[in-house]
Amino acid sequence: MNEFEFDTLAIRTGHTATNEQEHSEAIFPTSSYTFKNAAEAAARFSGEEPGNIYTRLTNPTVRCFQERLAALEGGEACVATSSGMSAIMAVMLALLKTGDHIVCSSSIFGTTTVFFNNYLKKFGIDVEFVDLVDLEGWQKALRDNTRLLFAETPSNPVTDIVDIKALADIAHANNSLLVIDNCFCTPALQRPLDLGADIVVHSATKYLDGQGRCLGGAVVGSEELVGVEVFGVLRTGGVAMSPFNAWVFLKGLETLNLRMKAHCDNALAVATWLDNHPKVTKVNYPGLNSHPQYELAKQQQSGFGGILSFEVIGGKEAGWKVVDNTQIISITANLGDTKSTITHPASTTHGRIDPEIREATGISEGLLRLSIGLENIDDIKADIERGLLSIGT
Numbered sequence: 001m002n003e004f005e006f007d008t009l010a011i012r013t014g015h016t017a018t019n020e021q022e023h024s025e026a027i028f029p030t031s032s033y034t035f036k037n038a039a040e041a042a043a044r045f046s047g048e049e050p051g052n053i054y055t056r057l058t059n060p061t062v063r064c065f066q067e068r069l070a071a072l073e074g075g076e077a078c079v080a081t082s083s084g085m086s087a088i089m090a091v092m093l094a095l096l097k098t099g100d101h102i103v104c105s106s107s108i109f110g111t112t113t114v115f116f117n118n119y120l121k122k123f124g125i126d127v128e129f130v131d132l133v134d135l136e137g138w139q140k141a142l143r144d145n146t147r148l149l150f151a152e153t154p155s156n157p158v159t160d161i162v163d164i165k166a167l168a169d170i171a172h173a174n175n176s177l178l179v180i181d182n183c184f185c186t187p188a189l190q191r192p193l194d195l196g197a198d199i200v201v202h203s204a205t206k207y208l209d210g211q212g213r214c215l216g217g218a219v220v221g222s223e224e225l226v227g228v229e230v231f232g233v234l235r236t237g238g239v240a241m242s243p244f245n246a247w248v249f250l251k252g253l254e255t256l257n258l259r260m261k262a263h264c265d266n267a268l269a270v271a272t273w274l275d276n277h278p279k280v281t282k283v284n285y286p287g288l289n290s291h292p293q294y295e296l297a298k299q300q301q302s303g304f305g306g307i308l309s310f311e312v313i314g315g316k317e318a319g320w321k322v323v324d325n326t327q328i329i330s331i332t333a334n335l336g337d338t339k340s341t342i343t344h345p346a347s348t349t350h351g352r353i354d355p356e357i358r359e360a361t362g363i364s365e366g367l368l369r370l371s372i373g374l375e376n377i378d379d380i381k382a383d384i385e386r387g388l389l390s391i392g393t
Ligand SMILES: *Cc1c(COP(=O)(O)O)cnc(C)c1O
Pocket: 083, 084, 085, 086, 109, 112, 152, 181, 183, 184, 202, 203, 204, 205, 206, 215, 216, 217
């Protein structure tokens, strides 16, 4: 199917109708499958004959989602998982062993940091954190036993961007793999595999669903790494995606490009407006030409994304006032939803980080993060303005 463009792949890939000739993809809520006879059962179990055995291994609805996301990311294979965290866990269990070393950007999703520090280290895997944008820092951290590099770009909440191609070259020169968490951009805005990354991980919970309904994740990459190694962890470790969730996500993919374009348009409008607001001292958004990696963002991404952060005058007290005085924007740390959301990172998602390190990485007491949704842009701006008006001058 790969001669088709993105939107066509997003709508058509993976669908094979049953004898009922249904037009929309069917959901197969079955845990197991039957065999015509004992010989067929034996052939399936031995692997001589391809086919379904049990939903922990394969399911037609899940397969449809996997094929569709693989096509959108430009990867050979995709493994769907029960959550974004289980996608990351499956990659690490599949590719690492005791004595290995990994290098990771310090600005990754908080739970990923906890997973690396509390669990990978417990099994004798060494984890080193470096500044996302500091390519020399990545280079210096490499060792002979560095099996993989892990990064998220743009970062949360300050939207730093790393040059994926340069990072892939650094990794490969050391015989290491590059893993990119592509949750913020989705393949609609950024295709890390095209830029040299070896593996892409997703929290499907965010933009792939796009309406905040289901938990899910995915790993995309080569047949060898993902189709064999990561799939091996899935079938035995059991972090499978449910067929119902797969159906929600594959329908989500059909509108992904349209939604991401609309998220980008709304976010750019909000960022540009906030950038000139008297109560705002700083706006972090890759689409502003004041952003330190604006040029890189233009090359590497086909849109600037739906996430931005901004700093208000008056620190934490003012930040909290803005949060509390909006009316329609949801107060939640979740993101990637049609509904706009607002959060105060220093007291929530990044609350457990040492305050000095937090300040140094740009997560000040007055910083607020927005995930811009698809509500009317004038209503979104008016709501943020309501919040900003509540801050004394
Ligand atoms: C949410 C998120 C995850 C974890 O995904 P879950 O589906 O919540 O397990 C991983 N990475 C990023 C960037 C996320 O935003």
